[in-house]
Amino acid sequence: MKSFETLGLSKGLVESVLQIGFETPTPIQEKAIPVLLNGNRDFVGLAQTGTGKTAAFGLPLLELVDDKSRDTQALVLAPTRELGLQIANDLENFSEKFKSFNIVAVYGGSSISEQIRKVKKGAQIIVATPGRLIDLIDRKAINLKTIKYIVLDEADEMLNMGFKDDLDKILSFTPEDKATWLFSATMPREVRSIMKNYMSDPFELTVGEQNTGNVNIEHHYVIIQDKDRYLALKRILDYNPDIFGLIFCRTRIDTQKIAEMLMKDGYNADALHGDLTQQQRDRVMLKFRQRSLQILVATDVAARGIDVEDISHVIHLNIPDEMEFYTHRSGRTARAGKKGVSIAMISKRELGKVKQIEKTLKSPFKRMTIPTGAEVCQKQLLAFMHKVNEVKVNEDEIAEFLPAIEAELKSLTKQELIKRFASLEFNRFFDYYRNAPDLNVEGRRGASEGGEDRHSSSGARFFINLGKMDGIDVSKLIEVIDDASGLGKSDIGRIDLKGAYSFFEVDTEKADQILKGFSGIEYKGRQVRVEVTEQKEFGSRSRSSSSSSRDNNRGGGGGRSSGRSSGGGSRSRSSSSDQKKKWR
Structure with a gap:
């Protein structure tokens, strides 16, 4: 394995890295640093989180940026303020024995006027979250025309969080001849789109198999x-x-609720979610990093970019x-x-x-x-x-x-x-x-024919006259059931997809809700028929009752009922044509 001394880094950078405690480069660092030090080519690095990507792009960036110029030469975009602050702090630590840079972190939840003041003092490197950077661009408080290097860190996270339009806008203000370095843990279609639209013949590096854990x-x-x-x-x-450890919940409400229940039961826990102020978030994260918190309960968005040892x-x-x-x-x-x-x-x-x-x-x-x-x-x-x-x-x-x-x-x-x-x-x-x-x-x-494992229950089994020939897969069928009856994914049991029809299960007490919900429903102009089956074996079609409509018309032009009560919970339907939603 190579050492940091053999990667082409200056002596001061190597000393700073060794002082921090890095002894040997990780695979992404060993392979990326020599390529990035050339500074003349776009780069895509795919590696799992926690593999040392910050040093992989941070060390070459510090090597290439001119500390004597007051122009902003490098821009690092991160999905969250926590990750942005962490990157800025790492860059300062990396350069401690090398050069003196003005590295400014730009993020929401903190004084924008103070951030503008720091930028105007001459920030050679800016680490920013997309939303706050857009604010500075709109205020004409930042000049991106002098950018030579732009880093998109955790690119898949930024796109998952809905920053696609912000990224497009930010990149439109940067020079055509800049070098773009993109780092990501996964490579979804949207990241490929960024590569296609904003990068030219990038050097692609994958450490480990793509999408592996x-x-x-x-x-x-x-x-x-x-x-x-x-x-x-x-x-x-x-x-x-x-x-x-970290406990992940889906919603802010659940996150706060679980954290409060744990604290009430004597656990050393706290919550991290989007409803907290920046001061509250900083206080929670400081306690967690110092290990005065044992358990952090968080949402996906709030926890993105957390790098705690x-x-x-x-x-x-x-x-x-x-x-x-x-x-x-x-x-x-x-x-x-x-x-x-x-x-x-x-x-x-x-x-x-x-x-x-x-x-x-x-x-x-x-x-x-x-x-x-x-x-x-x-x-x-x-x-x-x-x-x-x-x-x-x-x-x-x-x-x-x-x-x-x-x-x-x-x-x-x-x-x-x-x-x-x-x-x-x-x-x-x-x-x-x-x-x-x-x-x-x-x-x-075990897998059903439809391709999704679901539990086997003694609940009600239903026949539905929709199948693979209708372009139906498991997720689409769940969506149809949800919209018709108000039952969610957690209410639906085993699903068995056939060619022209399918079977699914729900709890017995919710059978009437299914039958009533599907009354008068159409899918792509075809009347949907749902019937309870009595056979225990999946795939049999012995019927005990059915939805009221039996029309098997395959003509076009119809729609499906989607009228909902405003009460949230049970959903009522109307068959009036002006309340029907067409399925495509």
Whole structure:
């Protein structure tokens, strides 16, 4: 393996890097730095988060930028303020023994006038979030015509967050002859579009297989019922007493709610989401980085760009719908070559989603059982005993207190003392977990003909006269069911797609909701027919009841009913033609 000295970097840069604690370059650094030092070619680097991409582009950037000029020569775009501040801080640390640069971080949630003042003092390097940079451009407070190098860090994240238009606008203000360096953990279609429109014959570097996961991450999943989700989360946390982790939720409301519940239950936790002020976010992140917080509960957007060392676990309270979201979530752990664990909490209906992620990442997922109460008590007790065994004894300071302690405990034998001492910790968990139920749900892994694993239930099975010949796949069928009946993905069980028809399952008590919802519904001009089947075997068509319409007309020009009540929850439908939505 090469050293930083052999990559072509100046002595001052190498000294700064070694002082920080970097001993040998990571694969992305080893391969990217020599190419970028030439400074004359566009570049695309694909590597997982936590592999050292900041140094991979930061060190060549510092080497190429002229510290004697006051012009803005380099622009680094990052998806979040946290990542932007981190990059700016890293660049300053990298250059400590090299050159004196004016590196300015530009981001929302902080004084724009102060940022403008710093930029106008002569910022050779600007690290910015797209939204705030647009504000400075609109105010004519920044000149991008002198840009020689632009870095798009976490490009897939920026596009996932909806910054496509902002990126287009920003890039339109930069010179044609600049060098564009793009770094990304994944390479979705939108990133390819950026490459096509704004880059010329880029040098492409992929470290590891494209879209594969970090090999240092252990991927696990647990199957739970929705009502047990929070209880199962606490079991996992209690079973890992030394956890230093991130919990991901889908919404800001859920994030705040879970964090508050954990704090109320005595966990050292806090929340990070978009409703917090910048001051609140900074305070939470400072506590987390200093490890005075053990658990950070976050949304996907708020946690993007977080680079905190030694995160041991990432827990997905809800598994994300997008593959890229899972990649970036799990990438918060196992950084810089260390090990980490990613745990997805799923229902039986989501086994197919796990299988799809597993296939894309080319990393196996292991089924993990939720610990029993007895297992949690044992793990906590052993962890406590380990702390006792490892504790540093301050002999001089404690010496004067020992006689009084020994006098208090003199009636106890060694065995009694051990039992009582252990009980101080054991009783706390044993009282809580006494007669605790088993939260594990039996699940199976297998694919239906339609290509998605879903749970097998004893609920109601439905025949629907839509299938693959209608351009229907599993996600489209779920969308049709949702729009017609108001039932979401979590309400729908196993799906079996055929050529001209399909079968799906829902809980028995929701059967009437399905039948009523599909009354009068059309798909691409074809009347949709939904019927309950009595056969246990999927694929049989014995009917017990059906939606009211039986018209099998395949003519064109129709629509589907989509009238919704404003109440949120149950949805009512009207068959009037002016409320129909056409399916395409």
